[in-house]
Amino acid sequence: MDDHLFDRMREFTSALQDDICAALSECDGAAAFEELVWERPGGGGGRARIIQGGDVIERGGVNASVVHGPLPPGLGDELPGQGATFRAAGISVVLHPLNPKAPSVHANFRRIERGETAWYGGGADLTPHYLFEDDARHFHGVWKAVCDRHALADHAAWKQACDDYFYVAHRREHRGIGGIFFDHVMGDEHGGADLVEDAGRAFVEAYVPIMRRRASSPWSEEERMWQLVRRGRYVEFNLVYDRGTAFGLRTEGNVEAILMSLPDPVRWVYAPEPESDSWEARTLDVLRNPRNWV
Amino acid sequence: MDDHLFDRMREFTSALQDDICAALSECDGAAAFEELVWERPGGGGGRARIIQGGDVIERGGVNASVVHGPLPPGLGDELPGQGATFRAAGISVVLHPLNPKAPSVHANFRRIERGETAWYGGGADLTPHYLFEDDARHFHGVWKAVCDRHALADHAAWKQACDDYFYVAHRREHRGIGGIFFDHVMGDEHGGADLVEDAGRAFVEAYVPIMRRRASSPWSEEERMWQLVRRGRYVEFNLVYDRGTAFGLRTEGNVEAILMSLPDPVRWVYAPEPESDSWEARTLDVLRNPRNWV
Numbered sequence: 001m002d003d004h005l006f007d008r009m010r011e012f013t014s015a016l017q018d019d020i021c022a023a024l025s026e027c028d029g030a031a032a033f034e035e036l037v038w039e040r041p042g043g044g045g046g047r048a049r050i051i052q053g054g055d056v057i058e059r060g061g062v063n064a065s066v067v068h069g070p071l072p073p074g075l076g077d078e079l080p081g082q083g084a085t086f087r088a089a090g091i092s093v094v095l096h097p098l099n100p101k102a103p104s105v106h107a108n109f110r111r112i113e114r115g116e117t118a119w120y121g122g123g124a125d126l127t128p129h130y131l132f133e134d135d136a137r138h139f140h141g142v143w144k145a146v147c148d149r150h151a152l153a154d155h156a157a158w159k160q161a162c163d164d165y166f167y168v169a170h171r172r173e174h175r176g177i178g179g180i181f182f183d184h185v186m187g188d189e190h191g192g193a194d195l196v197e198d199a200g201r202a203f204v205e206a207y208v209p210i211m212r213r214r215a216s217s218p219w220s221e222e223e224r225m226w227q228l229v230r231r232g233r234y235v236e237f238n239l240v241y242d243r244g245t246a247f248g249l250r251t252e253g254n255v256e257a258i259l260m261s262l263p264d265p266v267r268w269v270y271a272p273e274p275e276s277d278s279w280e281a282r283t284l285d286v287l288r289n290p291r292n293w294v
Numbered sequence: 295m296d297d298h299l300f301d302r303m304r305e306f307t308s309a310l311q312d313d314i315c316a317a318l319s320e321c322d323g324a325a326a327f328e329e330l331v332w333e334r335p336g337g338g339g340g341r342a343r344i345i346q347g348g349d350v351i352e353r354g355g356v357n358a359s360v361v362h363g364p365l366p367p368g369l370g371d372e373l374p375g376q377g378a379t380f381r382a383a384g385i386s387v388v389l390h391p392l393n394p395k396a397p398s399v400h401a402n403f404r405r406i407e408r409g410e411t412a413w414y415g416g417g418a419d420l421t422p423h424y425l426f427e428d429d430a431r432h433f434h435g436v437w438k439a440v441c442d443r444h445a446l447a448d449h450a451a452w453k454q455a456c457d458d459y460f461y462v463a464h465r466r467e468h469r470g471i472g473g474i475f476f477d478h479v480m481g482d483e484h485g486g487a488d489l490v491e492d493a494g495r496a497f498v499e500a501y502v503p504i505m506r507r508r509a510s511s512p513w514s515e516e517e518r519m520w521q522l523v524r525r526g527r528y529v530e531f532n533l534v535y536d537r538g539t540a541f542g543l544r545t546e547g548n549v550e551a552i553l554m555s556l557p558d559p560v561r562w563v564y565a566p567e568p569e570s571d572s573w574e575a576r577t578l579d580v581l582r583n584p585r586n587w588v
Contacts, residue, residue, distance in 0.1 A: 034564060050564045059562065170543040170552075228559070236553075239533035240543070249464045249534070258464075259530075262562040265522070268353065269558055270328060270344045270550050 028056035038254035043069030060095035061260035081117025100227035102214035103128035127176030322350035332548035337363030342551035354389035355554035375411025394521035395511035397422035421470030434587035
C-alpha cells in the first residue's frame, strides 16, 4: 500500500468533486445539490452530491468515496493482487439532463489497492438520445488529447474497451457512443496518478460545452417519450451488466449514492422500431454500430 | 422426456392464457392486449399479450412460451438432470395497475425437461404499495387452499421460499408480501401436473377480486409518487436478482416478452423515509419483516 499515492487520490477526487459541482451549478441555477454523507459498515464512506429537478439536469450526482476493509466474499478471484483486504478512493459522476437533445454522461476515476498491488481505472462515456455528430467528435477528441499526453495511455484500445464494456447484450446495442474505459492500470512508477488526474480534470471540458449548447433546444412530446424509453435502456445496462454497480452493492456502498446513476423519470413501453431514416433510427444505428469519431 | 406431460403443459398454459386475459378484459374495458408472437433463435417461441395504458392495468402482460434446444453455456451446472438440451413450457403473468392502492402481481407456472429429468416450478406473489390486510389474507388464503389439496405441496415451505426469493438485498426489503414459490418439483408419478394446473387456475381467484375492489380507490399525487418510486424497487429486483429474467435473457427469449414485467412509468428520486406510522411506513415495515397471513 502506498499511503502517499492513496492520499493524493483522496485529495484529488475531493477537489475534483468541488470543481465539477461548481461548473454544473454555473450552468444550472436551479440544480440544488443535496449532500448525502454516508458511512460504509465495513469501513470508510463517502460524500454524494445528488441533483434532482434542475432546469438543466433532471437527475444525477457526483459521488466521492474512500472505502476500505476486508474483501467481500467472491471478489477475491476477480481483482488483481493478493490479500484479503482492499481500499479504494474514487469519484463518479452521472448526469441525466432534462432536455432530450442533451446527452446523459458518466465518468468514473478510481485507485484501488489490494495488499501490495495498486491500480487505477476509470473512463467517461456519452449517451445521446439524439445524436449530434459535432458533440460526438468533441467528446472523443478531448479523451484522445488526454491519452496523447500520457505514455501509459492507449487511446485506440481504451476507446474499444469502452464500446465493448457499455454493451446491452439483450438489446444488441451499446449504452451510448462511448468514450474511453481503462482498468488495472498499474502505473505507480510511471505516472498513473498524473494520467488519472489529467483525465478527471478533462471531464468538465469534455461535457459542459455539449450540455450548454443542447440544454435549450426545442423538443416535442414525442422526443421526450423517446428519451424516457431510452433511459429505460440505461437502467437495464446499469442493473444487469455494470460491474461498478454490482461492486458497490456487493461491498455495501450506500444504495442512494450508487443508484444516483439511474435516471428519473423512466418509461418502459412496448413500441415498434423508429421510422427508418428518422433521427431516432439514425441514433440507434450508431448505438448498434459504434464509429470512430477522431 | 415425456411427450404426453409436455404436451399437456403446453395445452394447459395456452388455455390458461386465454382465461386470464378474458378475466382481465372483463375488468378493464380499455385494456387492449397487443399480441406479440415471437420465435426463439435456438428453438421454439411464444405468444405474449401485452397491455399498456388500460383504465385498470397500466402495464403488464401474459406470456405463454414453449422453447427447446441446446442448453446455453453456464446453465448446465445450475439445472437438475443430465444432458445438453432442454425444453420448457410455461406461462408468466405480471400486472401493474394504474391505481396506487391496487397491488402489482406476478405469477409463473412452468415445466422444464432436461434429458430424462422433468420438473415443475412456479408460484405467485403480490406487491402492494399500500397494504390492505384483507387483501393479503385473501391472496395467501387462496394459495394455502391450493397447497392443501395436493400431497406434493408444502405450503409453509413454499410461503417461506417466496419470502426468501423475492428479496431486494441492497434495500434490505422484500419485493412484496409474498405468496408461494416452488421449484424442482419432480412429480410426474405423483400428480405434479395436477398441482400446477390447479395453481394456475387459482390465479384469477387470488388476484382479480383484489384488483376489482382497489381499482377505483381515490388517490393523491403524493400516493401516485410513492407508487412510482416503489415501482423502481420492482425494477431493481427484476434486473438485479430475478433468475427468471436472467434465464430468459441468457436463453435468448424475446426481450419485450421478458421485460413486459417492468412497470411503466417509474421514478427514482432521492427521498427520505416515509413519516413514522404513515400508511407508507406501515407497508414498508411489512416488506422488511414478512408476516404469516393464514
